[in-house]
Amino acid sequence: MPAQKPQLLGLDRQSLEFLLAGWGESPFRAKQILQWIHGRQITDFAEMSNISKALRARLSEETQYAEPEILADQLAADGTRKWLLGLPDGNAIETVFIPEEDRGTLCVSSQVGCSLACSFCATGAQGLNRNLDTHEIIAQIRTARQIQGLDAITNIVFMGMGEPLLNLRQVLPALDLLRDDFAYGFGPKRITVSTAGVVPGLDRLGAESPVNLAISLHASRDEVRDVLVPVNRHYPLAELLDACRRYPLLPRRRITFEYVMLDGVNDSDADARALLRILSGIPAMVNLIPFNSFPGSDYQRSPQKRIDAFRDIILRGDVMTVTRRPRGDDIAAACGQLAGQVRDGRRSIPLRVQA
Template sequence: MSSAPAIEPARGATPGRVNLLDLDRQGLRDFFAGLGEKPFRAVQLLKWLHQRRVTDFAAMTDLSKAVRARLAECAEARLPSPIFDQESRDGTRKWVLSLDGGNAIETVFIPEAGRGTLCVSSQVGCALDCKFCSTAQQGFNRNLTTAEIIGQVWFAQQALDAEGRDRRVTNVVLMGMGEPLANYRNVLAATNLMVDQHAYGLSRRRVTLSTSGLVPNLRRLADDSDISLAVSLHAPNDALRDEIVPVNQRYPLAELLDACRLYVERTPHHRITWEYVMLDGVNDSDEHARELARLLEGIPSKINLIPFNPFPGARYRCSSRERIERFSALLQRSGYITTVRRTRGDDIDGACGQLVGQVEDRIRRHPRWGGTGENRA
């Protein structure tokens, strides 16, 4: 399946109106308090917006006519707009969604036996400049709003329901475009909605935030949330990580590991998932595997080895299958649960950020777009 709907810019914000998809339950309580309404209105609205996926206030029949009229005057429920849709041979489905200001992001649904994982973006581009990442090579544009983050979940489930194949989002991973902890406030509100029983009701173990290691906000997260944590490690020592994950120069491994230990202590999770991209001749030697095992000693861990997904202009190659299997075996001998991520969607521009760059070029050449986009803070 590969389709490309007529390209239209996302509907812009209506001046003076609050986008209610930007608000988690506490945010909605505060909003209704400002209208002189009772806090229970927040739960009613959560169910309409996120469980029933109704955005027309007039259809929200358990709200009084007066409340519905007031909402129509001062609020809206505005979502990202689909501009491109591809489905892989293996069932992976990838959308490009348009946002305000001529921006676009990727969202990916990965079906597996008994589960459906949605990979969502948190920023347009990324400022961390990891050398093996396609998104990083595009630079940073702006943070996503809460509505643009949770809107990906809203949109994906709506699109899956329309298929008639009984596919559902059971897991969400913030592993798409951007560094989630660099957009802390909006990501926190969006994940609150993901696990809220009156919104999406996902288990905290089924919502995973992936970070490259912004230590101060990782420490904050231990106080504010208890969703699952994945850390983009990719190197077993500071010298190598400084090179391929530059944020390590600011927050070296000792600080990162201390923050991860704190997260394990303060949350009910039993382990951290460490992501490790396999780069041929760079970080994949036997000694790197032994060094990694020593580095993580004492931290409840699962190690996810990720075959590098090449993109145009990439200076790295993926490690061979034999090298990845050898690396995995060494970690397993050291007592670590180790998996090798199966490549999915490699026939539909699988590297994160790769498809959106192509589609954005097409959008900006399209006469109906009417401009080249703008950088919104």
């Protein structure tokens, strides 16, 4: 079988330099090419005026370039916008743009579906079909920039479909491209990776690409978390929180702990006090997320009064806490509602962190 041509959009600077070195080209060409295809989003090789004709021809012949097809484009009443992006194998993923006064956040997917089966999450209910490739992660940012404008996105969060730490082989080069000044130039403080708690992946992320960290926590006791976030049975709270304590935080940053508020499940005063206890010693910020319902889910959102009481206990413990305003829930774009179109989702939990 002939070797597959490399996907140009998925090559970070190091990989591109390696490819070009094999063609006898100097490494600075990689910076120029990144600037064209990512910085300026020009993909017509003919426009790359500072690249020789011979190199442009070689790029065009020996690399491939794939962008997803926009299958649906939905705009919520609050300005949140969700795209359903079709992939060549018939799967489709979702990407959400959340505009605010002072920022534009893009929530990207890292897998087609998810194997971790969190019981309050629409993606988890689909199972996992496959990991996304680096170019498919990057294509989400490109699509959003093409539509919203090159400067519209100020922050990237890996909180869409999938568990990014189970796809580090593809996510790490994507982070390199996002942070590379010759590609997208996002500072590490503007990128957040969210995990349900895959501890070995967390250590590796901290060692290789320390960006902001968010933990999908959702419970302060193992017996509750085992049900809500089943990966807790492999990496229980004590292990996860130890990993948080050793994570190399960026200066003046906190770890965000996401906590979905489920009526009668995890929202008691005792749960709030237990949360304070387990977070002790961690620079933490708690995000309370009123549950967003989806078809087939049995959970109910905690009443607002309960959410407020829970928040007040955390605040009295001197931990920063905000209650997240649901964004885009009228188009199923809010937290936990992303479903995409996942073919043949398998429900297994392959917890190996890739080399």
